[in-house]
Amino acid sequence: MFNNILIIGCGLIGSSILKGSFDKKISKKIYVHEKSKKNISFIKKTNKKIKLLSKLDRNVSDMDLIIICTHMSQYSSIIKKLQKFITSKNIITDTGSTKRNIINIINKNNKIKDIFIPSHPIAGSEVSGPKYGNKDLFKNKWCIILNNGNKKKIKKIEIFWKKLGSKIIFMNAIEHDKIFSITSHLPHLIAYNLVKTATDFQRKNKKKIIKYSAGGLRDFSRTAASNEIMWRDIFFSNKDNIINSINIFIENLNNFKNLIKKENNKNILKILKDTKKVRRQIIELKQDISKPNFGRDIF
Amino acid sequence: MFNNILIIGCGLIGSSILKGSFDKKISKKIYVHEKSKKNISFIKKTNKKIKLLSKLDRNVSDMDLIIICTHMSQYSSIIKKLQKFITSKNIITDTGSTKRNIINIINKNNKIKDIFIPSHPIAGSEVSGPKYGNKDLFKNKWCIILNNGNKKKIKKIEIFWKKLGSKIIFMNAIEHDKIFSITSHLPHLIAYNLVKTATDFQRKNKKKIIKYSAGGLRDFSRTAASNEIMWRDIFFSNKDNIINSINIFIENLNNFKNLIKKENNKNILKILKDTKKVRRQIIELKQDISKPNFGRDIF
Numbered sequence: 001m002f003n004n005i006l007i008i009g010c011g012l013i014g015s016s017i018l019k020g021s022f023d024k025k026i027s028k029k030i031y032v033h034e035k036s037k038k039n040i041s042f043i044k045k046t047n048k049k050i051k052l053l054s055k056l057d058r059n060v061s062d063m064d065l066i067i068i069c070t071h072m073s074q075y076s077s078i079i080k081k082l083q084k085f086i087t088s089k090n091i092i093t094d095t096g097s098t099k100r101n102i103i104n105i106i107n108k109n110n111k112i113k114d115i116f117i118p119s120h121p122i123a124g125s126e127v128s129g130p131k132y133g134n135k136d137l138f139k140n141k142w143c144i145i146l147n148n149g150n151k152k153k154i155k156k157i158e159i160f161w162k163k164l165g166s167k168i169i170f171m172n173a174i175e176h177d178k179i180f181s182i183t184s185h186l187p188h189l190i191a192y193n194l195v196k197t198a199t200d201f202q203r204k205n206k207k208k209i210i211k212y213s214a215g216g217l218r219d220f221s222r223t224a225a226s227n228e229i230m231w232r233d234i235f236f237s238n239k240d241n242i243i244n245s246i247n248i249f250i251e252n253l254n255n256f257k258n259l260i261k262k263e264n265n266k267n268i269l270k271i272l273k274d275t276k277k278v279r280r281q282i283i284e285l286k287q288d289i290s291k292p293n294f295g296r297d298i299f
Numbered sequence: 300m301f302n303n304i305l306i307i308g309c310g311l312i313g314s315s316i317l318k319g320s321f322d323k324k325i326s327k328k329i330y331v332h333e334k335s336k337k338n339i340s341f342i343k344k345t346n347k348k349i350k351l352l353s354k355l356d357r358n359v360s361d362m363d364l365i366i367i368c369t370h371m372s373q374y375s376s377i378i379k380k381l382q383k384f385i386t387s388k389n390i391i392t393d394t395g396s397t398k399r400n401i402i403n404i405i406n407k408n409n410k411i412k413d414i415f416i417p418s419h420p421i422a423g424s425e426v427s428g429p430k431y432g433n434k435d436l437f438k439n440k441w442c443i444i445l446n447n448g449n450k451k452k453i454k455k456i457e458i459f460w461k462k463l464g465s466k467i468i469f470m471n472a473i474e475h476d477k478i479f480s481i482t483s484h485l486p487h488l489i490a491y492n493l494v495k496t497a498t499d500f501q502r503k504n505k506k507k508i509i510k511y512s513a514g515g516l517r518d519f520s521r522t523a524a525s526n527e528i529m530w531r532d533i534f535f536s537n538k539d540n541i542i543n544s545i546n547i548f549i550e551n552l553n554n555f556k557n558l559i560k561k562e563n564n565k566n567i568l569k570i571l572k573d574t575k576k577v578r579r580q581i582i583e584l585k586q587d588i589s590k591p592n593f594g595r596d597i598f
Binding site: 199252275 | 396510511570
């Protein structure tokens with residue numbers, strides 16, 4: 001499909017693209033640009049055929065596809081370096097979790113604007129780093145591609161993600177950031193704050209309560225163990241939507257609190273039953289499996 | 300250990316006690332009292348040796364141990380029936396998720412008070428019914444036993460749960476209800492309300508967003524699929540602690556929202572890093588395993 005691709009940032013996502021690209025023979029040569037020495041030595045050990053690009057220099061102009069997989073707070077400085085060498089023949093994409101911020105960066109730069117097709121694979125985990133890279137990470141997962149830009153280049157990005165196993169959806173950046181503020185950013189933010197609430201309680205009451213976390217807290221703590229730089233970047237770059245989501249959620253919580261106060265049997269049961277239906281939808285939509293969780297196979 | 304035990308209510312918890320008791324030869328005979336015809340026919344098929352007790356009649360006086368495993372809203376009517384026939388030789392325990400309400404019921408009744416030793420195994424799942432019953436459900440899980448009542452009877456309840464594989468902690472009802480309002484009740488309540496927030500958004504914006512739930516919402520939806528009667532009973536019976544927990548959580552959310560608004564890098568990163576440490580504690584305390592979640596083995 002390509003002669004040369006360049007992966008910038010080789011953590012969980014970058015290394016999974018690397019492995020998937022080798023596996024699906026997406027490119028004759030695969031280059032990696034990565035700052036962390038630890039990550040480099042790990043990638044070199046496990047992928048003998050990769051080529052390291054220590055600097056983003058004139059070599060980038062030979063890259064048919066450049067995939068930015070770093071934290072979003074590094075995008076500006078990366079694009080600054082890239083713009084010196086890229087031409088209209090290159091294609092750039094990324095894997096960032098918010099998209100209006102990327103569009104803002106791109107739109108400031110006419111050279112970049114025509115060749116940058118932002119994307120967002122809905123895949124990942126609470127763990128980070130190339131150690132966990134998996135060639136099948138994107139298999140059967142949604143990948144959002146922004147639907148503005150050069151049509152031929154969009155088509156190539158579509159084929160690229162499809163080869164890695166993804167199902168494609170086209171959206172604009174505004175729609176994307178609104179949807180994921182609810183389905184992804186709010187859940188993570190809540191998980192972080194729930195764990196914080198538990199540790200605050202522990203400190204204040206001098207009681208060890210974390211050991212009783214199997215009753216529910218445990219599952220939230222997994223989400224709250226996700227990479228802090230990645231999530232800080234998301235929270236800051238999708239600020240307005242996230243603040244709006246928090247407000248709606250707090251309104252729901254206050255309503256629920258009042259229903260409990262009044263022991264409003266009918267309305268509480270309606271909410272609890274309705275959410276159960278959503279679970280069935282999520283399983284039907286293949287976003288999860290129906291196998292029950294009794295404590296993640298501890299016994 | 301016993302000649303006769305009686306399990307009242309044979310859903311997920313009751314049927315797991317049934318299977319574990321057979322497996323560990325805890326009693327010569329095991330009786331079951333269960334209202335649901337569907338559950339009865341399932342239990343009969345899979346456990347040939349059980350004896351059904353269609354009514355809570357004079358036979359209950361022969362039961363060395365009676366374990367109430369129904370929804371908590373049924374306790375009052377069950378105890379009303381039991382008190383006619385029980386004597387000081389019987390022992391009663393239960394598996395309810397809140398404990399002050401049980402103590403209140405018991406304390407109104409001198410005959411019951413002396414023989415009822417409440418307990419709470421921290422085990423379960425989002426699924427219900429005897430179909431999911433598992434002899435190892437309680438293995439390596441905490442079981443809370445209330446530390447007031449007849450010492451000999453408390454000892455027997457302790458041995459009973461240990462035989463089923465549980466680790467024992469003694470507490471009083473006030474302490475119990477406070478701790479679990481944070482580690483279990485608040486997480487469930489939040490999961491229900493997060494899913495509700497997502498469906499409200501979907502309806503209001505006429506956008507199908509549930510299909511993008513792999514980014515975080517998915518894991519909460521599992522918790523929000525738990526049995527609605529069980530959770531209504533918990534929310535109502537631990538009302539004051541839960542309302543308090545909601546208020547603390549909302550305060551944390553509002554603080555977090557302001558940190559995002561101001562892009563307070565330092566304080567946000569501190570919160571995100573601290574919660575990561577809690578995750579490590581939870582794994583060290585064997586409340587979860589460290590295996591990463593990439594979407595519950597969908598691929």
